[in-house]
Amino acid sequence: MSLPDYKSPGKPSSAAHPPSPVVQLNVGGHLFSTSLSTLRKHPDSKLAEMFSGQPKLHQHFIDRDGSHFAAILDFLRSDWLPTENIQEVCDDSVM
Numbered sequence: 364m365s366l367p368d369y370k371s372p373g374k375p376s377s378a379a380h381p382p383s384p385v386v387q388l389n390v391g392g393h394l395f396s397t398s399l400s401t402l403r404k405h406p407d408s409k410l411a412e413m414f415s416g417q418p419k420l421h422q423h424f425i426d427r428d429g430s431h432f433a434a435i436l437d438f439l440r441s442d443w444l445p446t447e448n449i450q451e452v453c454d455d456s457v458m
């Protein structure tokens with residue numbers, strides 16, 4: 364017995380907005396997974412430029428110190444600026 368196709372009201376259909384592909388990043392030996400839409404969130408950023416096309420690789424290597432890259436991803440996901448290690452994050456984000 365299968366369940367009927369039910370779409371809850373207020374939730375957009377996944378067919379209308381297909382999920383963004385997941386991108387694997389190796390930033391200076393630190394491994395991260397994020398969506399392509401997160402990396403493209405700020406169209407004028409270096410990350411958006413790097414991932415402007417369709418990804419052809421499963422994992423991408425960025426030759427930078429990865430110890431603060433999580434804060435950069437958190438900013439892209441939430442639009443909240445990091446409160447710790449702000450200088451290091453700013454230095455790392457200038458690619």
